[in-house]
Amino acid sequence: MANDNKPNKKQRLNPYWIYGIIIIIFIGIQIFSGGFGGQTTATITPAKFFEFLRDKDVAKVEIVNQREAKVYLTQEAVQKEVHKKTKSDNFLPSITQTPNYVFEFGDLTVFQEKLDEIISENNLQGSTEVRFTTEDNMWGNFLISLLPFILIIGVWIFIMRRMSAGGAGGAGGQIFNIGKSKARLFDEKTDMKTSFKDVAGLEGAKEEVQEIVDFLRNPEKYTSLGGKIPKGALLVGPPGTGKTLLAKAVAGEAQVPFFSLSGSDFVEMFVGVGASRVRDLFKQAKEKSPAIIFIDEIDAIGRARGKSNFSGSNDERENTLNQLLTEMDGFGTNTNVIVLAATNRADILDKALMRAGRFDRQIFVDLPDVRERKEIFEVHLRPIKKSEDLDIEFLAKQTPGFSGADIANVCNEAALIAARKGKTAVGRQDFLDAVDRIVGGLEKKNKIITPDEKKAVAFHEAGHATISWLLEHAAPLVKVTIVPRGQSLGAAWYLPEERLIVRPEQMLDEMCATMGGRAAEKVIFDKISTGALSDLEKVTKQARAMVTIYGLSDKIGNITYYDSSGQTEYGFTKPYSEQTAELIDKEISRIIEEQYLRAVRILEENKDKLTLLAEELLEKEVIFKDNLEKIFGKRPFVKEEIA
Structure with missing residues (x-):
């Protein structure tokens, strides 16, 4: 309670006070640019001025910047009833710098000829003074010169506020967050719903990654015996075999934050951006540990260094790889952060990336055999309305060499073929037609052949x-x-x-x-x-x-x-x-x-x-x-x- 009355050092100035100060400054500029004291100047027309001139009421005419005329009356003329409206309580003689009237005229030559004519006709050469002057509005010119800088500062403040409000995802923050990681974070409580039951086949690979799940769930079980949690696991296999799906299942089973990105997300045209993104990625993962970092298609940055680099164009990629090597070998074993990576080109990866201590395990995800293809068919056939007599084992035998992605495509294509034929369920022939469609292509019965x-x-x-x-x-x-x-x-x-x-x-x-x-x-x-x-x-x-x-x-x-x-x-x-x-x-x-x-x-x-x-x-x-x-x-x- 003793600190309740102490001012908060972090309290910022109310923005409304700032706006008020800016308005006061502008008002002051207007006052300085317009003159001081009681203003008694009235605006008249050139015709009215010439009328006053003929009546010998004008003591001095000051032509300013060849476009404006300031009229100073004689002391006798001020006493006239027609001019009393310009008189104030603190009226000073005409020697002051405050004119009684002011007006603007058009062409200077025409105005001067008319003025000389009236002065000559009424013998006013000695009583009416005509002076030409040039005036500079110091504050106005100063404000105009500062206007570009004010606009630049305003735009800068606007972008900075957008950046602070929107963060890396904001429109303005993209420029200032170019060195931040592009990894997408999947929350273990809301986003990660994939489990090992969604991954059919791949029994050997699942057995290996299940140990990683156990590491993340019960790290003390292994560290208490002196063991170290693996730092990384590399999923290697042909395209479409389920490497990415397997990594998602690991995150879903382990119930930990899952950072997912592609190897190409590190690559940018700006120098040093890739290494900066690697550092930011591992920083975020450490803050949310235990966590999993999944880098898909790691060969985009993990290619062997020093090969076919005649032009030096791969320097930025190699710098990114160097930073990745440092981060994987540098963060402590007790941070509970595991790196998973996937590639179908393990033969071109750098040897330093493949060594133990970085990717401790290489998990090979091969094409499924006939038994595993049957399990994959069962997973992808769940949402499809299939006929009751459909033999899944027969389908597995009819698709040798098919990957999990190919089988998913077969199931979808069979459903489309059945719908095209107006069927209410997908049958055996629809799957056979789908296999033919995928392997051989679309039938062209109307092709002209002799x-x-x-x-x-x-x-x-x-x-x-x-x-x-x-x-x-x-x-x-x-x-x-x-x-x-x-x-x-x-x-x-x-x-x-x-x-x-x-x-x-x-x-x-x-x-x-x-x-x-x-x-x-x-x-x-x-x-x-x-x-x-x-x-x-x-x-x-x-x-x-x-x-x-x-x-x-x-x-x-x-x-x-x-x-x-x-x-x-x-x-x-x-x-x-x-x-x-x-x-x-x-x-x-x-x-x-x-x-x-x-x-x-x-x-x-x-x-x-x-x-x-x-x-x-x-x-x-x-x-x-x-x-x-x-x-x-x-x-x-x-x-x-x-x-």
């Missing part, structure tokens, strides 16, 4: 189907169509076996099936066409991989020219001699040609069946596995048929 081209396409696709049906290790056929879709005139859908390792005979069978299209054109028409472009591209990549990456060629030997770390950049040079390059080219060509001749031989032996299949394809435009069974019979070496 009968000869259609026949060539039919035999080309029938050649693929025949070879894949007759070879043991080729992928089993699902369906074949000659309806143009996307950029292709026809397509064949296969269901490849999900293998963790691939043997040479499996790769060769797949290459032979791929060359079956061109081989069919050669067998039937004794001609080849440009329709096998995508096939040639595929087999060339496979053959090159066999020779230069996997070491599956007898002539090259057990050697690879592949650098999985991505730290080697060959540029215009190759990691082998010209003689080896020539040998590699010959080996690639030999492998492809052998599989092409093998496909030609198989099709010649089954030419009649190939023709029947092509004719049925021309008639129906779309054929399935059942059609091949009628012509070729069942595949005896297939362990499990796809329903």
Whole structure:
């Protein structure tokens, strides 16, 4: 209570007092610019002045700045009744600087001629004085000179007030907060609603990040035994596998503040901004610890330093990376701040960023297998009205190599297709059409194609189907169509076996099936066409991989020219001699040609069946596995048929 009467040192001056002082200053300026004392000056017209001049009432005329006239009356004239209205109680003689009348005139030459004429006619040369003067309004000119500065100061005060009121999110604050972090803060009580139940599959990755959740919830459990909480975890995997979703689930489960931003948010055209944003980000995270910082696409700033930097344009990015390295290795282990980062290009990240003590863990988020795809389908099918007889396991088998994002797209596309057809529920065929739409593109049934081209396409696709049906290790056929879709005139859908390792005979069978299209054109028409472009591209990549990456060629030997770390950049040079390059080219060509001749031989032996299949394809435009069974019979070496 003793301090109640003490003035508050932080109390600011009332703004209304400031406005009052400004108004008083302006009034003072007006008074100073207009003169002092009792003002007795009246305004008249030039005609009235000339009338007073003829009556010899004017003692002096002062022409100011060639546009205004000040009239001083004689002492006798002041006593006249017509002039008494200009007299005040403290009237002084005309020698004072206060005129009795004032008026403005137009052209000075015309006014002076009229004035001289009246003075000459009334013999006023000795009694009426005419003086020309120039007056400067000192205060007015001073105010005018200060006006630009006043405007600049006013605008500055306005922006500063907007900045203080709106903070970093305000319109005015954006300029002054350019060095602040752009991270979006998700509050654990209101924003973070994602949990591990929303993340299907990824069992191995979830198991690793669950430990991070436990670190944030019960840090004493580990620190009491002398352990240290990990500083960072790097999520690595192909696009669409759920890295960002997994990080959100970690924040939702741990119930801690979650700072989310992209690696590109640190990059700015101004020097030093990226490093400043890194410092501000970690400062905010420390204040709200325990917390999680999630940097998506960290390769935007985490690329290896000193590579391909001939122009010095990457200096700012490298400075940002240096600051990130310092912050991750600098803040104490007891701050309970964990950094999560995601990238699909871990091979180009800087080695200093990957070392233990910064990113202590690397969590690989791979493409889901068939069991995990089933779980992902179950998650994305929750909001969709699906038919009761829909087999989710069948859908999982029909989507090999699909990521979580691809499966979400399939479910959405199937719902759109069903709605387009006017259905009340999404069925099995809608999902199959959605897969075809995503893999092959939109059907173009109205595409103009000649009968000869259609026949060539039919035999080309029938050649693929025949070879894949007759070879043991080729992928089993699902369906074949000659309806143009996307950029292709026809397509064949296969269901490849999900293998963790691939043997040479499996790769060769797949290459032979791929060359079956061109081989069919050669067998039937004794001609080849440009329709096998995508096939040639595929087999060339496979053959090159066999020779230069996997070491599956007898002539090259057990050697690879592949650098999985991505730290080697060959540029215009190759990691082998010209003689080896020539040998590699010959080996690639030999492998492809052998599989092409093998496909030609198989099709010649089954030419009649190939023709029947092509004719049925021309008639129906779309054929399935059942059609091949009628012509070729069942595949005896297939362990499990796809329903």
